[in-house]
Amino acid sequence: MSRKKGQSYSAEQKTKIVLELLKEEETIAQIATKYKIASQSITKWKKQFLENASLAFEPTRAAQEFKDEIKSKDEEIAELQKQLGKSVVEKEWLAKKLESSVSLNKRKTLVENELELSKTLQCKLLHISRATHYYKPVPISEQNLKIMHTIDEIATDNSEYGYRYIHQQLLEDGYNIGKDRVLKYMQLMGIQALYPTKKRLTSIKNPEHTIFPYLLKEYWSRTGKTKQIYVPAPNEVWSGDITYIRTNGGFMYLAAVIDWHTKAILAYKISNSMDATLATDVLKTALLKYPKPKIFNSDQGSQYTSYEHTQVLKQNDIQISMNGKGRSIDNIVIERFFRTLKHGNIYISDYQSIKELKEGVKNYIHKYNFKRFHSAIGYQKPMNLYLEFIKNVG
Structure with a gap:
């Protein structure tokens, strides 16, 4: 047997070499030279072989011990998976509750600078985008505030008006504003038309929340x-x-x-x-x-x-x-x-x-x-x- 550099020996090969040594027909040095392996390795294999020789006469016990060890590891893994699954469920429940009950502005304040978690991960866990976190609101100008107040007055006096009618009234009143901006302001103000047909403008919903039937x-x-x-x-x-x-x-x-x-x-x-x-x-x-x-x-x-x-x-x-x-x-x-x-x-x-x-x-x-x-x-x-x-x- 010639041994290549870095070659490893299988259990069968090691057993063959140790058995030859136990015959005591050759010295360790001769066997080491024959198989091109260090004497220290053969000595170590012999020790391992003799320490486990009794297992040859009790294969059932050895197999059972091995099975018991596997079972113990399986149970340990199952328990870890159970704990991991519980943590995931708890995290998802907490995230949904946080998202539904805590306003976006308040969630933004929970992102911390001095924390092991990155800001990207914090934003993900809090269900807010990074763009939202870094966004700095631009103060509403006096002119835009005046427009919003006027929208409020028009909507209050004309409860059936949707954003198109309000936009038309604003134009008539001398305001230079587009329909999309009127719609944006109405959504910001929580204003919608009181009209018993399907309208484009409705209260902003959360698709994950349950909608209950009308009981009145x-x-x-x-x-x-x-x-x-x-x-x-x-x-x-x-x-x-x-x-x-x-x-x-x-x-x-x-x-x-x-x-x-x-x-x-x-x-x-x-x-x-x-x-x-x-x-x-x-x-x-x-x-x-x-x-x-x-x-x-x-x-x-x-x-x-x-x-x-x-x-x-x-x-x-x-x-x-x-x-x-x-x-x-x-x-x-x-x-x-x-x-x-x-x-x-x-x-x-x-x-x-x-x-x-x-x-x-x-x-x-x-x-x-x-x-x-x-x-x-x-x-x-x-x-x-x-x-x-x-x-x-x-």
Whole structure:
């Protein structure tokens, strides 16, 4: 046998060489020369051979030990795979919950500079693009802010107008603006036409969120060409929505919850972000103060389809109802309140600061709830009627 440089020996070859050595017919040096291998290697092989010789008489035990070792490793691997799978499921669940319940702006603030994870990976885990993370918003100019305020006024006075009609009105009013920019501003402001047919402009949805059916069809009736809605009792139906609120220096968002029968505003909040947290905070406030409703209705916007918001409703055993696609008229009661608020307070107040806005809206909603007659409830006052109901039921 001639050995090439770097050659390795199989188990059979090693066994043959060791057996020759055990015959003791030749010296180690002779056998080493014969097979062109170092004496130290032959000595080592002999030691290994003798240490494991007993296995030749107990092959079953050796095989069983080997099988047991394989089984142990398999179980270890299975457990690791189980833990890995659990981690993946937990990560995906947390990522979905984070994406649905935390606004994009807040998620952007979670990206850290001094961290072992790269910014690219952090953005991926937080479901935000790198471009979004590095984007620096350009402040809205005074002229563009004026256009947005005008869009708000046109939409409030002409609730059936979509972006094309609003664009036409802006042109007539002397503004030089394209239809796409009108549509962009309306989406930013959360404005859509109140018209019972499919429209291009709808609330911005999240495709991963569940859309629930509209449950209020039984409350609608038609008299001639007029279609009206009537909810027979307080706490039968609540609804929530978010609207754009103008100030002299910019804009904010107002979220509110209304009782459909009494028209009482049960809770509201003003924020600079139109996100799931805003909608959910208002709902939680209403549920802390008053008995829960049978049904809660909203549009299909991501603020209301989010995990955070729908979980609050499910935990309180409240039926979830959502407007049909492109049908803001399905939530007409709160839309009418927003129109009343803007004409009765926002447009005539010229608020100079957020502090002034919040104080002014607080005073107006108190007046609306407790002092203003409402024709739809027989010229009674909304909150007085609602509290009387709560008192009698309780």
